Each structure stands twice: as structure tokens, then as C-alpha cells.
Amino acid sequence: MAEKGYILDAQVGYLLRLASQRHAAIFQAHAVDGLTAQQFAALVRIGEVGQVSQNRLGRAAAMDVATIKGVVDRLRDKGLVNAEKDPEDKRRVLISLSPAGSALLEAMTAQGHRISRETLEPLTEEESATLLELLRRLT
Numbered sequence: 001m002a003e004k005g006y007i008l009d010a011q012v013g014y015l016l017r018l019a020s021q022r023h024a025a026i027f028q029a030h031a032v033d034g035l036t037a038q039q040f041a042a043l044v045r046i047g048e049v050g051q052v053s054q055n056r057l058g059r060a061a062a063m064d065v066a067t068i069k070g071v072v073d074r075l076r077d078k079g080l081v082n083a084e085k086d087p088e089d090k091r092r093v094l095i096s097l098s099p100a101g102s103a104l105l106e107a108m109t110a111q112g113h114r115i116s117r118e119t120l121e122p123l124t125e126e127e128s129a130t131l132l133e134l135l136r137r138l139t
Contacts, residue, residue: 042081080104083095
């Protein structure tokens with residue numbers, strides 16, 4: 001049976017974009033020092049893995065090469081990360097948290113949990129767990 005019409009409000013991409021926009025607005029309302037969601041994700045990944053190449057950081061934070069470069073540049077400008085040439089491969093840049101970056105990550109962790117709770121607030125705890133599991137399966 002052929003689908004009739006195209007109802008935008010029933011499309012996964014549209015609904016995901018609306019949910020993403022809602023989350024972005026909540027994130028910006030609670031972010032510390034004007035940190036963006038992408039910058040926060042990069043800081044979290046560096047905090048998890050320690051010193052990491054910029055390329056690997058991009059893959060770990062689900063950002064393409066151009067995006068991660070801009071994110072790292074802005075984090076460096078804010079004094080939140082250190083970047084140095086890999087002594088074994090001068091083409092590779094190694095990224096690590098600066099003391100200020102570590103402190104901001106610690107301060108932002110509680111905010112990150114708050115942002116997630118607020119984003120999921122319309123859902124029950126069970127619905128939230130189901131949504132997160134379904135999103136993991138989509139990725």
C-alpha cells in the first residue's frame with residue numbers, strides 16, 4: 001500500500017531536528033562561559049581518554065576534520081586545552097586539557113546532567129531510558 005501525502009510532523013528527520021533544537025536551547029541556557037555543546041563534547045572526550053590526537057578526538061566526538069579543528073581552535077583560544085606537536089610524528093597535534101579546561105569540565109559536568117534531565121523532562125524515567133536506547137540503535 002502506497003503512503004499518501006507527506007506529513008512533515010510525522011517525519012523522523014523533522015522530529016529529531018526539533019528535539020535537537022530544543023536541547024540546544026536548553027544547553028545554551030545552562031552553559032558555563034559560553035561553551036557550546038560541541039566544545040563540551042570535545043572536553044568530555046579529552047577528559048575520558050586523556051591526551052589525544054586532534055584527528056582521533058574528532059572521531060571520538062563525532063565531528064568531521066574541519067569541525068573538530070574549529071572546536072579545538074576555539075578551546076585553545078579560551079585557554080581550555082593545550083595543543084602540541086606529537087614528538088613521534090610532527091604532523092600530528094596532540095590535545096590535552098589545560099588546568100582551566102579540567103576545572104571547567106568539572107563545573108560543567110553537573111550542568112551537563114541538568115541539561116540532559118531538562119531535555120528529557122517531558123518523558124517518564126522509563127520513556128527516557130527507551131528513547132536513549134533507541135537513539136543508540138540509530139547511531
